[in-house]
Amino acid sequence: MTQPYQQYPHYGWxxxxxxxxxxxxxxAILATVMCCLPLGIVAIVKASQVNSLWFQGFHAEAHRAADEARKWAMWSAIASGILIGLYLVFIVVMFAFVGASFWSLVP
Structure with missing residues (x-):
């Protein structure tokens, strides 16, 4: 009696x-260096997971990690823009108060 053909798995394929x-x-790196550090670090961690997940065969998770890395980098840039905008408003308001108090002292 002959053995049926046994197919071996192709490892690595x-x-x-x-x-x-x-x-x-x-x-993610640019967002970390130039923008908001905590959110940029999360973006770097998510971006570093993409290739390892892909080559392990977790393709949906790799796409999800890539999307999350993009999302965190974008939020880092947005948070930085908001903080810079608030800082500029603060500076303008401070100059307005200093200017008003200066001109009130001038006879």
Missing amino acids: QPNYGPPPENNLVW
Whole structure:
């Protein structure tokens, strides 16, 4: 009696899902350096997970991590813009008060 043909798994072979998604690591690093540090660090962590998840076969999770990295980098830039805007408003208000008090002292 002959043994039926046993098919061995092909280790390391994966179906062609295309290239991995863009990990947005550059945007995450730029957001960390130039914008808001805490949110940028979260973006770097999410961006660093993309390729490892992709090559482990977790394609949906890799896409989700790439989207979250982009989201955190974007929120870092938005938070930085809001803080800079509030700072500029504060400076303008302070100059207005200083100017008003200065001109009230001038005879």
